[in-house]
Amino acid sequence: MKVFLLKRLFYTVLMLIGISIITFTLSHVVPGDPVLTMLGGRGTDEQIEKMREDLGLNKPIHEQYFIYMKGLINFDLGESIRTKRDVTADLKNFFPATFELSTFAIILSIILGIPLGILSAVKKDSWLDQGARIFSLLGVSMPVFWLGLLLMALFYNHLHFLPSSGRIAMFIMPPRDITGLYLVDSLITGNFDAFWSSLQHIILPAFCLGYLSTAQIARMMRSSMLEVMNQDYIRSSYSFGLSEKLIIFKLAFKNAFIPTLTIIGLSYGSLLSGAVLTETIFSWPGIGRYVVESMLFLDFPAVMGVTLLIALVYSLANLFVDLLYGFFDPRIKYDEIN
């Protein structure tokens, strides 16, 4: 177990280094020049030269990289070209919103996707199954940005039912910052107005963002449930007279859930990066919107910061999933993986 954890952490670090190299290289083959962008395309040669020096852009690329990595060890991601603030501070500012949105979305997908997949498998070929399969098919095929627009138009503009953008209503003070997650903070502080408003604000973007993973989870759950129900041990459970309810929801479920768990881990990663589109549409003040704006300014310190953070969270989520395996599947022996 210890060996496994160490190995995984080692790979995570290796991966982060690789990702930083890719992004760093990208940022330096840019035909577009951030300095020019910052100066608005104007500026004398001296001004440009001075700025380059300030930003350390005139040193050879590998030197720049080592300077960057040295900073990284101290959680210093450099300064954003666009906001002129420390990238670390910006991330601290924007990440909780994204974390709240994607975590809410994955919880929503699990709550919706798993029962849907099970029912679909148990009532195979019934109208319920057909309906669930069409729902999932649309989910994996849906352009999220388009769905977001339609939902917003429907619920906000026509039904006046849900708010369209932001994390909380303008006239409500956000809860005191404890975790940075409005839903959690407002509950802790007992601020139910803030909680209700945040909930109303998160529901549309979370559904929009989580629809894809709901669909993926439901599809995986259905197919692995169907496979498990055909296994000998399920037949022997029937032969012992156990009730169908027990067999489906406990005995088969635990087996079928294992492959679904993988999908959940992978989904969480794609949620974080899918947040880019959702946050843009719903004006959600998270790192997705932050990274889009940074890209437009060729603000590569900020882009690198976001990329590394998302990759880190993604691998931590998958490590967590791998650890959960052990709970569901007794056959797993961690130290034999890889």
Next chain:
Amino acid sequence: MEKENNLDENEILLEVKNLKTSFFTYEGEVKALEDVSFVVNKGETLGLVGETGSGKSVTALSIMKLIPDPPGKILSGEINFNGENLIKKTEKEMQDIRGNQISMIFQDPMNSLNPVFDVGTQIKQVIKKHQRKSSRMAKKIALEMFKKVGLPDPEHIMGKYPHELSGGMQQRVMIATALSCHPQLLIADEPTTALDVTIQAQILKLIKNLRDEMSSSMLLITHDLGVVARVCDRVAVMYAGNIVEYAPVKKLFKNPSHPYTEGLLKAIPRRESRGEKLKIIKGKVPNLITPPSGCRFHPRCEYKMDVCSSTIPPRKYIDENHYVKCHLQF
């Protein structure tokens, strides 16, 4: 000798009458069981023998009403258990019978146990279901059963997962679970086939002893006539979805009346015939979508007559306990 005397007096536990089961697949209707009839008396063991694909397991699953539907379906016949027709029972009523009055053990113990639950949980839930016992009582019964089937250190085994046990131990767990509610009928579907040869005899002996001890009846499915000779009171020989001969074991071995039975017996290696070439039955099991007309065995039969390919042979009772489905007997 004592056994043979019992035969006539015994009460009937299970009576299968004209059972017909089919599977409806892409290629067509697989007529897996054409006309299966036999009786299992209380306290007796009936051996069901035949080649792979002859319909032994389908017979067992039909009795349990566990034929996967679709594609399978029991088309007609009766399965009378304690005088009640199981075919008429609802799924809910069957659940109270399965594992409680009729239990089954399967060929492949590795795949018959749920891989993600410890074996203690698996046996306890069966006991809880049928005996309405508390968890503590269920555990006590489970431990007793584990001891009975010869598992060493039952307390320790309870917490083990199937993959941590050997094949023989897995099968012992299955047997313990199947017998935990003292069923009147135990169906054992080739219970030793998947095990090491050295373990096979042990497991067989265990099943036989436990059956005697609990005075249950047993339907033992096997392709090994040697096993039948050691364990069974009566034997039903299956071929291509039919029982072609049904007789007390000794009579069958002494006086096989169906050419197929005869062929099977000749294919057993014997001490007397050492050095001789073993006889085999030519040909192979027919395709059950388009089974041979008349007697399904006629294409492989040494004594084939004209009538064999045109008419299905009826049951001919040689005596009360012995019937054959063969035109030679008329």
Next chain:
Amino acid sequence: METTDTLIDSWLKKHESKIKEFKYTLHLISKSPLSMIGAFIIACFLLIAVFAPFLAPHDPYYQEMSARLEAPSFQHPLGTDDMGRDILSRIIYGSRISVLIGIIVVSIGAAIGIIVGAVSGYIGGAGDNILMRIADMFLSFPPLILAMAIAAALGPNLRNTIIAIALVRWPVYARLVRSQVLSIKNSQFIEAIRSMGGSDIRILFIHILPNCLSPIIVRATMDLGTVILAAAGLSFIGFGAQPPLPEWGAMVSDGRQYIVSEWWVAAFPGLAILFVVVGFNILGDGLRDVLDPRLRR
């Protein structure tokens, strides 16, 4: 005549099992209504792309300022956008862009992936380890952000969109092919060929890769949908195809501000994306059900 007949007969006999298998596959495909619907959608989509100039009622770039944001009518079946361009015609022409992106990206991605995966699986050992670590790295890179970064760095246009998405997609194929190669590599029939002196390259290309074909086809079919979605997403946030190209995602983005009253500007291009992606997904699902030996019966 007789000899040809016997030749045909003997050929039929020799390949009897394969022919039976093939017939069965066809039967399964025709029996699966889903894959038929998928195939139908994709066929329509391809035909529209090929015959766009003949099908489009208007010039997709012609701006008719007097007819801005017109609701669907007989003249403009799907309405006009904020520059007075006919939306139906733009969608019809836009299908060409989506086909192009889809096919090129999947071909590049699959080609890189197949080579890397095959080599990796076949050589094994340290080389395998390194290649797979690289693939893992690309897999754990947030895909949309990598694509955005590439597009931002190289400049947002169609070609860079293609490069960006292909760079994100290849590891999927590499993993798939590697696992297939690993499972086939040690099978007895490859062992037999090797013992008869087959060379590595020959074994890999003649014997192993064809056996990986059906999962690759299934994967690629589904991937076409994913790629089209990704490209549309990139264009939507401004890192893909640039105006005035009638790219569907960009069109949705154009219609964004009008979604409340002039909903058709954004709604129809999005619907087109949804349709095509659904088509590829159900075709992929259907093919998987048919080609996967575990699901066949």
